[in-house]
Amino acid sequence: MKLILTHEVTGLGAPGDVVEVKDGYGRNFLLPRNLATPWSKGGEKQIETIRKARKAREIANLDDAKAVKQSLEARTVAFAARAGQGGRLFGAVTPSDIAQAVVAAGGPSVDKRKVEIPQPIKTTGTHKALVRLHADVSATVTIDVVATTA
Structure with missing residues (x-):
């Protein structure tokens, strides 16, 4: 299952990352907790917005x-x-x-x-x-x- 992370998930990735996970993990853990959204061509546009928000929050250097x-x-x-x-x-x-x-x-x-x-x-x-x-x-x-x- 291909997902776009919306929040940091330890051991998996940061917001804005596109990850490939097993169907059960995505369906039963990541999606219900709003840690990720399903990947789609329209979702690709969200990635840049998520990354900009992450850069604004994190420490610069x-x-x-x-x-x-x-x-x-x-x-x-x-x-x-x-x-x-x-x-x-x-x-x-x-x-x-x-x-x-x-x-x-x-x-x-x-x-x-x-x-x-x-x-x-x-x-x-x-x-x-x-x-x-x-x-x-x-x-x-x-x-x-x-x-x-x-």
């Missing part, structure tokens, strides 16, 4: 990405969440929450779609998240989840 990486890795981001007994959270910390917490901690603006959490964050304590800044640069962000009483 490698030096800027390395500077943002140093800024992110130098700070610990504190995040307050409601938790029950034993430090278990009500819900989980999402990539959107992490992106907002980075900005609130005085860090650079981070696109929530570029934040990857290796395992769901459902407990208090210190956790790590990966932020893809550039094709060649990724930063590891330290997140300190603190329980609140509300």
Whole structure:
């Protein structure tokens, strides 16, 4: 099945890429989650629009990405969440929450779609998240989840 990616898919490609995937993967995962659209001649026109939008959002060059990486890795981001007994959270910390917490901690603006959490964050304590800044640069962000009483 030939598809045009509309969002970044780890291990597959970036927005605007035309990919060939197995029918089940495309039909059951990519299309229902709006991560891709079916390829067509009319869809080819969308590719340029998607690529322009991606270029506007991403960091321009490698030096800027390395500077943002140093800024992110130098700070610990504190995040307050409601938790029950034993430090278990009500819900989980999402990539959107992490992106907002980075900005609130005085860090650079981070696109929530570029934040990857290796395992769901459902407990208090210190956790790590990966932020893809550039094709060649990724930063590891330290997140300190603190329980609140509300």
